[in-house]
Amino acid sequence: MPFSRILSPLRLGAFWVFCFLIALASWRFLILGVEASMSFVAYHAAERPLWFYAHVGLAPVALALMPFQFWTGLRQRRPLVHRWIGRSYGLAILLSGLGGLMMALGSTSGVVAATGFGLLAILWLGTTGRGIWLAMQGRIGEHRLWMIRSGALTFAAVTLRLYLPVLFATMGEEAGYTLVAWACWVPNMVVAEWLIRRKSKSPVGQPA
Ligand code: HEM
Secondary structure, three states: OOOOHHHOOOHHHHHHHHHHHHHHHHHHHHHHHHHOOOOHHHHHHHOOOHHHHHHHHHHHHHHHHHHHHHHHHHHHOOOOHHHHHHHHHHHHHHHHHHHHHHHHHHOOOOHHHHHHHHHHHHHHHHHHHHHHHHHHHOOOOHHHHHHHHHHHHHHHHHHHHHHHHHHHHHHHHHHHHHHHHHHHHHHHHHHHHHHHHHHOOOOOOOOO
């Protein structure tokens, strides 16, 4: 079932807007500098600059490219464009996912938050890698399912920033940050698995 039939036009529009807005906002360090725009993670820039810049520079690229990959019309009309965007999405995740993992390992936010982000990084690398490998094998049906999982994890960048102000206001900064390290991606994975099950029940021959 095409993505446009699963989401109403309003939700589909919100999906595109959130992906672009969060990607653009994430590059604020290019204009304002790290210390001024994201002071709470500036220690990563000092301790592991390569991983930090790989992450904050390239993870937004993956986020901005993702909606194009779920655009059924583009996939069907321009398969070559889909492949090239897919390669760029994969490369951005390889480098920024490793950066995210190294930042999680060096995070001062506590072991529970670090484990949440660390597991997210491993699953992000794993689902995306498997999805791309399946496409290279020509196993397109399975490729779609793994890229839905990958996309749900990429979307954690959006859900994190939507939940964070609410959690900070209701639980305080420390507990809120610890919870968001899990809450930003676990529900996304549940929704992805639900979509995948719905997809596998749709009649054979339906475009996905
Ligand atoms: C999905 C896997 C991801 C993982 C595992 C991950 C991991 C992390 C970690 C560990 C930090 C530092 C937090 C700390 O030490 O307290 C961080 C910060 C950051 N991440 Fe990610 N991240 C992921 C996805 C993304 C995506 C898709 C974006 C794209 C917008 C992104 C953009 C950023 C930015 C801009 C920061 C700097 C702080 C901020 O502005 O919130 N991350 N990430």
